[in-house]
Amino acid sequence: MRSAPEESLSFHAKVFPIALLDLAENFYVRRKLSKTALYSRCQISPAQVLREESSISGWQIREIFRSCKDIALPGTPLSVQLADYIPITAPGGMFGLASFTAKDIRQALEVMVDFSHTVMPAYRFERLSVGGQCHIILKPVMDFGDVQFFLDEAVCGYFLNLRHFTQFSDPPIQVHLSHAPLGEIAAYEDYFKAKHLFSQKTIKVIFEKHHLSQALYTHNKATFNEVYCNLKGTSNSISKLSISAKVKKNLQLRLAGGLSTNICQIAEQMNISERTLARRLHNENSSFAEIKQQVSFDYAKLLLESTEYPICKISHICGYNSDSNFSRAFKTSTGQTPKQFRSRC
Numbered sequence: 001m002r003s004a005p006e007e008s009l010s011f012h013a014k015v016f017p018i019a020l021l022d023l024a025e026n027f028y029v030r031r032k033l034s035k036t037a038l039y040s041r042c043q044i045s046p047a048q049v050l051r052e053e054s055s056i057s058g059w060q061i062r063e064i065f066r067s068c069k070d071i072a073l074p075g076t077p078l079s080v081q082l083a084d085y086i087p088i089t090a091p092g093g094m095f096g097l098a099s100f101t102a103k104d105i106r107q108a109l110e111v112m113v114d115f116s117h118t119v120m121p122a123y124r125f126e127r128l129s130v131g132g133q134c135h136i137i138l139k140p141v142m143d144f145g146d147v148q149f150f151l152d153e154a155v156c157g158y159f160l161n162l163r164h165f166t167q168f169s170d171p172p173i174q175v176h177l178s179h180a181p182l183g184e185i186a187a188y189e190d191y192f193k194a195k196h197l198f199s200q201k202t203i204k205v206i207f208e209k210h211h212l213s214q215a216l217y218t219h220n221k222a223t224f225n226e227v228y229c230n231l232k233g234t235s236n237s238i239s240k241l242s243i244s245a246k247v248k249k250n251l252q253l254r255l256a257g258g259l260s261t262n263i264c265q266i267a268e269q270m271n272i273s274e275r276t277l278a279r280r281l282h283n284e285n286s287s288f289a290e291i292k293q294q295v296s297f298d299y300a301k302l303l304l305e306s307t308e309y310p311i312c313k314i315s316h317i318c319g320y321n322s323d324s325n326f327s328r329a330f331k332t333s334t335g336q337t338p339k340q341f342r343s344r345c
Contacts, residue, residue, distance in 0.1 A: 103221070
């Protein structure tokens with residue numbers, strides 16, 4: 001499953017939560033520096049300082065991270081230093097409240113992925129099941145330049161905040177990041193209580209099967225139900241997705257569940273005819289075959305990266321009757337054979 005698709009975002013559009021400014025202000029105070037310098041560098045308006053405005057722009061986020069990087073202590077990763085100043089319920093509001101009043105980790109992750117685009121539209125979020133594990137995949141859709149890696153770590157850290165609301169048992173959560181470590185790996189792992197792997201192909205956080213059923217200390221059924229209903233009513237929720245996005249979501253769920261991914265099943269699940277589904281996809285300049293192939297290869301890449309499954313098994317899981325047809329189509333799409341892709345992971 002994935003979050004709502006991103007729209008074209010302006011780097012100067014104010015669509016990000018102002019909680020990131022709270023973080024920078026706290027960091028400046030701890031370093032005994034004037035917040036005025038922060039406001040000036042990041043072009044924070046008086047209305048934003050007074051919280052009369054509740055959002056900031058992508059440009060301001062980039063400058064906030066640059067400012068924090070410039071005053072950080074040497075040696076310790078910036079994400080570890082900043083984590084002490086991020087409220088564990090950030091980004092707050094209905095989103096944060098729904099996350100920590102959920103029944104268990106599975107329900108919390110569902111909320112976080114389904115609605116993360118409302119507070120962090122710089123990423124596309126996907127939730128996929130692989131051999132019982134839950135993979136939360138982060139795909140950046142905006143380029144923050146020299147602070148991109150710091151932001152990647154910070155967003156992964158939000159999912160790791162769930163450790164404050166339950167007691168995770170071993171083996172620990174895994175965090176995969178695409179860059180080299182920005183400090184000692186032990187510093188990341190000691191603070192976040194998660195295994196960190198760097199220079200990976202995919203940015204993701206992996207929860208083990210036994211993690212998903214762990215209850216949250218802060219669960220409140222009445223509060224969760226009320227807040228969840230409000231979230232669904234005020235965000236660009238699943239019901240407002242394009243037909244292409246709905247087809248992709250259904251294909252991802254069925255593929256991960258080992259179910260058939262034929263167009264007839266998808267059309268039936270969406271309560272429309274195959275012909276109507278094909279016509280609506282055509283109107284969006286898409287087709288069922290294109291979406292199915294994209295979803296299949298995305299899942300194949302995840303299995304090649306994350307499991308030791310033989311390629312013949314991955315081929316079958318992804319709906320191919322012939323290993324050779326799968327390998328040929330995979331190479332046409334990615335420029336690599338499945339074996340080559342796995343060897344470079």
